[in-house]
Amino acid sequence: MVIAAVLLASTSHSFAEGVLNIYNWGNYTSPEMIKKFEDKYKVKVTITDYDSNDTALAKVRQGGSGFDMAVPSQNYLPIWISEGLLLESRPDQMENFKNVAKEWADPDFDKGRHYSVPWAMGTVGTVVNTDVYKGDINTWSIVFNPPDELKGKINVVPEMNDVMDAAVLYSGGKKCTGDLNVLKKVRDTLIAAKPNWVAMEYNTIEKMTSGDFAATSDWNGSAFRQRLKNPAIHYGYPKEGFVDWSDNLVILKDAKNVENAKLFQNFMMEPENAGMNSGFHRYANGIAGSEQFMPADMKDAPEIKVPAEFAANGHPSETCPPEVQALYTKIWTELQK
Known part of the structure; x- marks a missing residue:
């Protein structure tokens, strides 16, 4: 009995007390869902925001971040794995893995789901206030060769690979291309377009709905939240092609609160919890059955359910070869000047 009591106390302490430090994109985590986790497991959760994949990767590469978990995009996840930054936590062996949708259970970016749990998924497209511009919004011309109505009122979300992929597709190339002729066209397109932009920042929900921006490149869930505040704001699926992401x-290799992090991975594969999170950030997720726990307006929202006429234009996000990524970075650095 004494041994059993000791084991029980030990298990209770490691699984049901303490803290959990999550490093995540800003405005991307449901406070209600976090409170549910905290109340259930008596774990205090702290969330620290980052604004890009490159920011997150650079911070974690330094080591000693103090974070237990992060939420990298699928095109960056293989880099985190190959550099040994992650704990092989084996979500595929967790109780709630049975809820992961079949198409997300064995993705190329994490074969067998040995490291990661689905958080959210979406697309990258254009967002336009149609009170300002009433023309075709389903084109990257909105950003790269804008109509007069939008010049000086355009924002570009500065996630490097999203912008580079969009410019490559707009220029007639294929994602992750190393074709120097295409990349020269991409570079010239970006440099010529920049004077028409008013900003390059992530704060699109507030500034689109306030009227500071009339158009922006953006993610679909952000566009959805903008439309809920202003029905004149619409999301476009560029005919030149757009990225699915x-x-x-994931759990970091140097996490201090591993058991609590594993609890949270398993918790996020529960349909009700994934649905609650989606109801906040307004993106779909990879957990089967979570739809019934989402707001009713997400079921057929045009930002979530890609219209049939645009579906063929989607391209899965992928990890570019290092030499191509170096070329992208060179163009991107020049664009920042």
């Missing part, structure tokens, strides 16, 4: 919840 996912973000995924």
Whole structure:
């Protein structure tokens, strides 16, 4: 009995007390869902925001971040894995893995789901206030060769690979291309377009709905939240092509609160919890059955359910070869000047 009591106390302490430090994109985590986790497991959760994949990767590469978990995008996740930054937590062996949708159970970016749990998924497109511009919004011309009505009122979300992929597709190339002729066209397109932009920042929900921006490149869930505040704001699926992406919840190799982090991975594969989170950030997720726990307006929202006429234009996000990524970075650095 004494041994059993000691084991029980030890298990209770490691699984049901303490803290959990999550490093995540800003405005991307449901406070209600976090409170549910805290109340259930008596774990205090702290969330620290980052604004880009590159910011997160650079911070974690330094080591000693103090974070237990992060949420990298699928095109960056293989880098985190290959550099040994993650704990092989084996979500595929957790109780709630049975809820992961079949198409997300064995993705190329994390074969067998040995490291990651689905968090959210979406697309990258254009967002336009149609009170300002009433023309075609389903084109990257909105950003790269804008109509007069939008010049000086355009924002570009500065996630490097999203912008580079969009410019490559707009220029007639294929994602992750190393073709120097295409990349020269991409570079010239970006440099010529920049004077028409008013900003390059992530704060699109507030500034689109306030009227500070009339158009922006953006993610679909952000566009959805903008439309809920202003029905004149609409999301476009560029005919030149757009990227499908996912973000995924991982545990860092140097995490201090591993058991609590594993609890949270399993918790996020519960349909009700994933649905609650989606109801906040307004993106779909990879957990089967979570739809019934989402707001009713998400079921057929045009930002979530890609219209049939645009579906063929989607391209999965992927990890570019290092030499291509170096070329992208060179163009991107020049664009920042």
